[in-house]
Amino acid sequence: MSIEPSNTASPDAYRSARVLTYLLFFIFALTTDAVGVVIPEVVKEFDLSLTQAGSFHYATMLAIALSGAFLGSLADTYGRRFALLLGMGLFAASCIAFVTGRQFLFLLALIFLMGVSIGVFKTAALALVGDASSDQTAHTHTMNMAEGFFGLGAIVGPAIVTVMLTNGIHWTNLYVIAGGLCLLVMLYASRLTFPSYKPKVTNSASFRKLWAFSKDPYAMGFALAIMLYVVAEAAIYVWMPTYLASYDGSFQLLAAYALTLFFCLRAGGRFLGAWILKRTSWKASLTIATGLVAACYAGAVVLGVQYAIFLLPLSGLFMSLIYPTLNSKGISCFDAHDHGSVAGFLLFFTAVAAAGGPLIMALIGDVFGDMKYGFIFSLGCAVALFGMAVANQLTKATSGRLG
DSSP states (O other): OOOOOOOOOOHHHHHHHHHHHHHHHHHHHHHHTTHHHHHHHHHHHHTOOHHHHTHHHHHHHHHHHHHHHHHTTHHHHTOHHHHHHHHHHHHHHHHHGGGGOOOHHHHHHHHHHHHHHHHHHHHHHHHHHHHTOSSHHHHHHHHHHHHHHHHHHHHHHHHHHHHHHHTTOOTTHHHHHHHHHHHHHHHHHHTOOOOOOOOOOOSSOOHHHHHHHHTOHHHHHHHHHHHHHHHHHHIIIIIHHHHHTTOOSSOHHHHHTHHHHHHHHHHHHHHHHHHHHTTSOHHHHHHHHHHHHHHHHHHHHHHOHHHHHHHHHHHHHHHTTHHHHHHHHHHHTSOGGGHHHHHHHHHHHHHHHHHHHHHHHHHHHHHHTOHHHHHHHHHHHHHHHHHHHHHHHHHOTTHHHHO
């Protein structure tokens, strides 16, 4: 039985719920998307290999995947308020605990707990978006706004770490800042009147339904495309700073802020992409965007770090419309009552790719002694995604359900 207080939904409750969701998405990205500038510091501080240091990223992704799968029902069983406060409390405690020790395994354990907490409060926040939306159009608008705040956090997090390092401040203070912000948001959430809701199927779908999706060609096709995209994108925010560390040219400032530039272009490109998709075919837009991403990766690998410093950040502009389009079309292939379940199915593959892709790149980089070879793997994924987009454009493979 839900312990959520019963209330009559009001405009203030809807607005407060949306604001809370935006703030949570911002804090989520503040830490997870700063990993690219954190990992080089972890390598130096603890004398680790790329594979070992990369565990800061894939431990988070693994924890989010497991938490979403096994704890996602908390928001439905015990209420949105309970799950949100539980997730935020664990997140804040894990972040602030960074001040208590600097042993690698201890910090890695805290990173894992952060991932668990993100899985809890993100699932609850996604459910809250539905509660706070009067119709499908409002729901889409709220989700786009939430992703916009996620993009903002992805810009601010790496920038904070870069400024800290430039001024001799230890990188772990980013997590302490995030923990403090989360405590403030937690206090705000505890005082809110939440919109009422009806129990419904969420991302924690039954294994039977997930198994059914695994045999559906549309679900698996979009899942594969999303995996290829996420590997390519994760290569940037996890390993681009490491790859560019050997740059010794005249654009040192650009090298220092390359990741921030990538996130800025990706965030801005999402607004541009929304405008483009209203005026062109989504299939053509996806084909062009994936082709340009593959071209950026090819140039970065073949021409070397002197050109990668420009091409890899630029890829963020072309990546911007790919994931939202794939996710939206993948979900739209199914009836409305399956949207929550198929979204969870695609999220699982997203997390697997976000964890596994950088790990494979790290292993390749360790074997050959240069992250350039890890980017050859991500180039292969970008080319494969472009191939899928071209095939869909030519064969109209998705026309049966999407037109």
